[in-house]
Amino acid sequence: xxxxxxxxxxxxxxxxxxxxxxxxxxxxxxxxxxxxxxxxxxxxxxxxxxxxxxxxxxxxxxxxxxxxxxxxxxxxxxxxxxxxxxxxxxxxxxxxxxxxxxxxxxxxxxxxxxxxxxxxxxxxxxxxxxxxxxxxxxxxxxxxxxxxxxxxxxxxxxxxxxxxxxxxxxxxxxxxxxxxxxxxxxxxxxxxxxxxxxxxxxxxxxxxxxxxxxxxxxxxxxxxxxxxxxxxxxxxxxxxxxxxxxxxxxxxxxxxxxxxxxxxxxxxxxxxxxxxxxxxxxxxxxxxxxxxxxxxxxxxxxxxxxxxxxxxxxxxxxxxxxxxxxxxxxxxxxxxxxxxxxxxxxxxxxxxxxxxxxxxxxxxxxxxxxxxxxxxxxxxxxxxxxxxxxxxxxxxxxxxxxxxxxxxxxxxxxxxxxxxxxxxxxxxxxxxxxxxxxxxxxxxxxxxxxxxxxxxxxxxxxxxxxxxxxxxxxxxxxxxxxxxxxxxxxxxxxxxxxxxxxxxxxxxxxxxxx
Numbered sequence: 001x002x003x004x005x006x007x008x009x010x011x012x013x014x015x016x017x018x019x020x021x022x023x024x025x026x027x028x029x030x031x032x033x034x035x036x037x038x039x040x041x042x043x044x045x046x047x048x049x050x051x052x053x054x055x056x057x058x059x060x061x062x063x064x065x066x067x068x069x070x071x072x073x074x075x076x077x078x079x080x081x082x083x084x085x086x087x088x089x090x091x092x093x094x095x096x097x098x099x100x101x102x103x104x105x106x107x108x109x110x111x112x113x114x115x116x117x118x119x120x121x122x123x124x125x126x127x128x129x130x131x132x133x134x135x136x137x138x139x140x141x142x143x144x145x146x147x148x149x150x151x152x153x154x155x156x157x158x159x160x161x162x163x164x165x166x167x168x169x170x171x172x173x174x175x176x177x178x179x180x181x182x183x184x185x186x187x188x189x190x191x192x193x194x195x196x197x198x199x200x201x202x203x204x205x206x207x208x209x210x211x212x213x214x215x216x217x218x219x220x221x222x223x224x225x226x227x228x229x230x231x232x233x234x235x236x237x238x239x240x241x242x243x244x245x246x247x248x249x250x251x252x253x254x255x256x257x258x259x260x261x262x263x264x265x266x267x268x269x270x271x272x273x274x275x276x277x278x279x280x281x282x283x284x285x286x287x288x289x290x291x292x293x294x295x296x297x298x299x300x301x302x303x304x305x306x307x308x309x310x311x312x313x314x315x316x317x318x319x320x321x322x323x324x325x326x327x328x329x330x331x332x333x334x335x336x337x338x339x340x341x342x343x344x345x346x347x348x349x350x351x352x353x354x355x356x357x358x359x360x361x362x363x364x365x366x367x368x369x370x371x372x373x374x375x376x377x378x379x380x381x382x383x384x385x386x387x388x389x390x391x392x393x394x395x396x397x398x399x400x401x402x403x404x405x406x407x408x409x410x411x412x413x414x415x416x417x418x419x420x421x422x423x424x425x426x427x428x429x430x431x432x433x434x435x436x437x438x439x440x441x442x443x444x445x446x447x448x449x450x451x452x453x454x455x456x457x458x459x460x461x462x463x464x465x466x467x468x469x470x471x472x473x474x475x476x477x478x479x480x481x482x483x484x485x486x487x488x489x490x491x492x493x494x495x496x497x498x499x500x501x502x503x504x505x506x507x508x509x510x511x512x513x514x
Contacts, residue, residue, distance in 0.1 A: 032218025112228030115381035117145030321356025449474030
């Protein structure tokens, strides 16, 4: 079992499937003066800075596309360490699609990850009432995308080479080899990024950045839409600044009280359910590569991908399809039914002709690899954030127990080599300590929050949304479906409720279902 399979990235459907949004945003109001909400004197220079909007053309891989669609971009400065505001600073990249009508304020968004660029989410509400009433704001959090400095670990060639490796040799030699690679990777991240930067890229700092963004955009209170890991950002912002929340939609929730190890097991269960649902969908097609009996789909799947452990499948790309990439591509395809056609086609190509091009493309989408062979830094940033956000597993017995439970929870991911042992993952060798805050914050003055949870979400369990809504004293909106996140994905029942809430502050009745 690959170390990367033990941590399933929490990226919203908007990032997984790509934002299918076109057209230019209508012109709206100009730049707002900074908010005059009181802030500590030593941080005033950051909260009161002017924002200079410009073309997005030079802002990362999506910049040119955003510029063509009427989105503006800007950079603001925040302290690397909020305890040392006169020290090193960080440049955050923002994007803005201006409100087309009677403007309420700004709607800050986050797509999840951690590690995903958020600039394209400025277009997430295009053509909806939200785009009329809000400046929709995308943001590349510190260390990510077009923000500077970036988290940097492997080169493009080094990443390609890592993806080709056997991901799960559980022999003593294999575990030692995996831990050596994980330790070397942690060293590379510290060397190429800098330990001081790595120590300040976690959720704790991004929450502080979000409040600076609120201030410089001229809003006295934050209006926020967060997907997946973005729900953790929202929940922690609510805990840190409860009186500064106007409205907050959290979609694809992470339970703030969930043990990280349990969270991984629950994710595995979620992906197993999604695989079973996909198998039922596939069985309705003649020649389904998993067969016409969904109950036998796991065995058919294992027989199909197992040989890749010894011999990669040929592809038009010279890399070929490794076992690890096949599993990553399948998991990518399970994030949403919109990708099931591609997943079925990829498995069919592997079964009928032994080729792996489609699954490799799905894996590249997950890994942030472009057609030109260059990578975004989503994986490096993902590791950097999670390694400071949570206490690492350093007990080999616990790692082995986790591996055993993971295999039991997701049989379709079990390569049959489990023996109760497993390598410690990258975070066990990380070069900076975690920045975990276990104190329960007072939520006095927090406005009602709306949590959206999907009943068969493969990545974030439905019950996590129930728990988060209860934790925040908010409202719950349930969506019956098998996908990861749903807001602004074209589900009218969900989008209408979210729109009424964000614009009119109309809180839905207790637990409506869509």
